[in-house]
Amino acid sequence: xxxxxxxxxxxxxxxxxxxxxxxxxxxxxxxxxxxxxxxxxxxxxxxxxxxxxxxxxxxxxxxxxxxxxxxxxxxxxxxxxxxxxxxxxxxxxxxxxxxxxxxxxxxxxxx
Amino acid sequence: xxxxxxxxxxxxxxxxxxxxxxxxxxxxxxxxxxxxxxxxxxxxxxxxxxxxxxxxxxxxxxxxxxxxxxxxxxxxxxxxxxxxxxxxxxxxxxxxxxxxxxxxxxxxxxxxxxx
Numbered sequence: 001x002x003x004x005x006x007x008x009x010x011x012x013x014x015x016x017x018x019x020x021x022x023x024x025x026x027x028x029x030x031x032x033x034x035x036x037x038x039x040x041x042x043x044x045x046x047x048x049x050x051x052x053x054x055x056x057x058x059x060x061x062x063x064x065x066x067x068x069x070x071x072x073x074x075x076x077x078x079x080x081x082x083x084x085x086x087x088x089x090x091x092x093x094x095x096x097x098x099x100x101x102x103x104x105x106x107x108x109x110x111x
Numbered sequence: 112x113x114x115x116x117x118x119x120x121x122x123x124x125x126x127x128x129x130x131x132x133x134x135x136x137x138x139x140x141x142x143x144x145x146x147x148x149x150x151x152x153x154x155x156x157x158x159x160x161x162x163x164x165x166x167x168x169x170x171x172x173x174x175x176x177x178x179x180x181x182x183x184x185x186x187x188x189x190x191x192x193x194x195x196x197x198x199x200x201x202x203x204x205x206x207x208x209x210x211x212x213x214x215x216x217x218x219x220x221x222x223x224x225x226x
Binding site: 031032034036041042043044045046049051089091093095096097098099101102103104 | 144201203214216217220
């Protein structure tokens with residue numbers, strides 16, 4: 001079965017608002033997590049990652065939060081833009097060479 | 112696209128025919144992967160490679176084989192294509208194992224239709 005999953009399959013926000021995409025994982029031993037963005041017709045694009053020894057990591061307009069107690073991580077996108085419209089996946093390694101992905105959340109940004 | 116080229120980008124083939132998809136990378140990364148993506152199933156690992164001539168099966172490897180004779184190329188072969196193999200296929204690369212905090216980077220995919 002999957003080690004990661006998403007609470008919401010779709011999220012619709014207004015341009016300029018902040019977006020929060022959530023992800024739950026089941027493997028308490030997971031120590032590394034990755035967020036990907038996938039636009040229509042393209043491959044998944046690496047956004048940001050976080051190690052389990054961190055609670056928060058920031059990138060350009062994105063922040064990932066990790067709560068190991070409840071096995072939950074979230075991706076926050078500040079000042080969401082139309083170009084942010086895409087499917088977002090979280091993922092974690094399940095073995096030395098294998099990455100398991102959640103099914104994704106579709107983010108739609110309304111102008 | 113992290114220096115990853117997949118070819119062809121689109122392919123239509125008939126049931127029972129062999130098909131080979133190619134992934135070429137210019138990053139000199141050791142690890143390469145083939146995933147398929149289907150509605151309702153997300154991304155699923157078919158095969159992966161951890162070095163030249165070193166490959167192993169993923170979770171949906173039946174009906175697929177792979178070869179890696181050079182660092183830069185990873186080939187996926189459908190020996191006898193079936194309609195259930197209609198999908199979008201993504202190649203990915205990583206510098207190290209994902210358990211060593213090394214993210215995968217993906218190509219833009221090959222859309223395969225088996226009629």
